[in-house]
Amino acid sequence: MRQPSGRPITTLVTGIALMAGVLTGCGSGSGGGGKADKVTFWHGYTDAQATAITKLVGEWNAAHPDQKVEPVFSNNDNTLQKTLASFVSGKAPSIAYQYSSSIPALSGRNQTQDLTSLVKSSPDFAWDDFFPAARQGATVSGKIYGVPALVDNLSLVYNKKLFDAAGVKYPTPDWTWDDFRNASKKLTGKNKYGWAYVNDGTEDTVWRFLALLWQAGGDLLDAGDKKAAFATPAGEQAMQLLADMAVTDKSVYLDAGDQQYLNLFNSGRIGMLWTGPWDLGSINKDVSYGVQYLPGKVTHATIAGPDNYMVFDKRAKDAAWPFLKWLTSPEIHLRYAMQTGDLPLRASEQKLPAYKEFLAKYPGNKVFVENLAKNVTKSRPNISQYPRISQVLGTAVQAVMLGKKQPRDALKDAATEVDQILAGS
Known part of the structure; x- marks a missing residue:
């Protein structure tokens, strides 16, 4: 999903003012029967x-x-x-x-x-x-x-020069979470970060977490989309990895949603991104980079938009x-x-x-x-409640990465809210 050339978003329709007469003349009319004029x-x-x-x-x-x-x-x-x-x-x-x-x-x-x-x-x-x-x-x-x-989908994009300078081998298709975390720590220091994560609480925050959740063998909702399914050991493993890297290791640059991660990647201050093909055209020509599957736990799942x-x-x-x-x-x-x-x-x-x-x-x-x-084996649910679910989960991920909540507590609280949303309350 691109915004306008590649960023994932969630569009909220609550509170939209529908005014008659908007965009008159821009369509051929909607109705039944007859032949459209254009x-x-x-x-x-x-x-x-x-x-x-x-x-x-x-x-x-x-x-x-x-x-x-x-x-x-x-x-x-x-x-x-x-x-x-x-x-x-x-x-x-x-x-x-x-x-x-x-x-x-x-x-x-x-x-x-x-x-x-x-x-x-x-x-x-x-x-x-x-x-x-x-x-x-x-x-x-x-x-x-x-x-x-x-x-499109997310893959691991990495700066080869920074890997070489840190003496870290390039990512491989079978890279694990441990490989990823260790590399991020070695790439961090002297005003440099191993990884960047968009942590503004929006869908940009959530869809990266969903990839982690699926990699751990978990899921967002149950099979009928009736209850939250992420407050599980798989969800805790995914959230704990974020906490370990952002809070304990301090190897993650937390992007506030202003897209600074790409400028920092271009300037040699960030070693790895989880991003899509939309960003490749904005990488400076003098930056030698590689693209690899996302690291894995149970799978190497990624997410498409x-x-x-x-x-x-x-x-x-x-x-x-x-x-x-x-x-x-x-x-x-x-x-x-x-x-x-x-x-x-x-x-x-x-x-x-x-x-x-x-x-x-x-x-x-x-x-x-x-x-x-x-590696694209699952998708976000196409249900009307998803924008609200995304808001709840985005806030939970943000709190964990800022060190304000523990992974288990954040997931438990978010699951309670999501269950209420799905129940119509």
């Missing part, structure tokens, strides 16, 4: 992504004069609110790019189109070809509400579907990824001749792609 496509692409998508839309329009798509820029950070407002005004977009955190808030709306039947009746769409994380991110309660637009194209205009549904099928087809998406550095959406993209060229251009992406097939 297909409007809200997106938040900028820079290379904007150039690539504009070219592709133009290509589609030239080949399909009766199914033209009109791209409209909409800041991704505000698209959920603007989409909800457009439902009131009656001017919903035909298609909109939405963060994965938005899908629970949109899936129950009358305007949001259930794409399950289209997906199931379109064998040429090859739904199972999308990486599992992308499919999970588009699905709520067994129904498909999104077409995958982006999928898939985003989606969602359809909101029933009249435009028939016209929007062929465009989305084309845009996310293996050949077209790989062409897009070649220009932007985005990861493949589909497993089959790796079999195309151009994929070797993609890896040659973006060598750091190799591990991220491997993760999608190997």
Whole structure:
């Protein structure tokens, strides 16, 4: 999930003021029956992504004069609110790019189109070809509400020069938590830190903890999403590692959410990051870095943040579907990824001749792609309560890393709050 070019967020919809008349003229209208006059496509692409998508839309329009798509820029950070407002005004977009955190808030709306039947009746769409994380991110309660637009994940990015200077061997695919912690301690000192962790209590804090929780064999919620499942030995092990590194070892730079971790990595003051492919383009060219799987306990699990194209205009549904099928087809998406550095959406993209060229251009992406097939085995729950759950857990992690709470107490208190949220209280 990117914000706007790669940071994970949780969008809260509580308190959004829905005002009629907002964004009038930006859509083709939402309602039943009839033929849509146009297909409007809200997106938040900028820079290379904007150039690539504009070219592709133009290509589609030239080949399909009766199914033209009109791209409209909409800041991704505000698209959920603007989409909800457009439902009131009656001017919903035909298609909109939405963060994965938005899908629970949109899936129950009358305007949001259930794409399950289209997906199931379109064998040429090859739904199972999308990486599992992308499919999970588009699905709520067994129904498909999104077409995958982006999928990424966290990997370990490390500064080779700092490792060499500290006499630490580079991370390997079978690195353990102990290996990781020991390396972080050896990399720390003289105003340098072994690792950086975003500790502002937001989803940026939480999704790194979830990777640790899954690596220890734990889970966030029970199988029915009815109760918290993280106040367990696995949860304590994950939280204890954070406490050991941040409080005992003092080998972690606690980023306050202002993204200083990347500047410090570039200046040689941080040895390791847990980050995604979105940050690779911002690493200075004079920094020699490597990318490896996250360290493991029971597994080397990581976490993905898939985003989606969602359809909101029933009249435009028939016209929007062929465009989305084309845009996310293996050949077209790989062409897009070649220009932007985005990861493949589909497993089959790796079999195309151009994929070797993609890896040659973006060598750091190799591990991220491997993760999608190997280490992304779970996803955050697509339930409406997740933003509140994330807030509770983010506060708990923050308190532990600041030394204000012990891991077991923080988890127990957070689990009590989460259970109340899930019970509707």
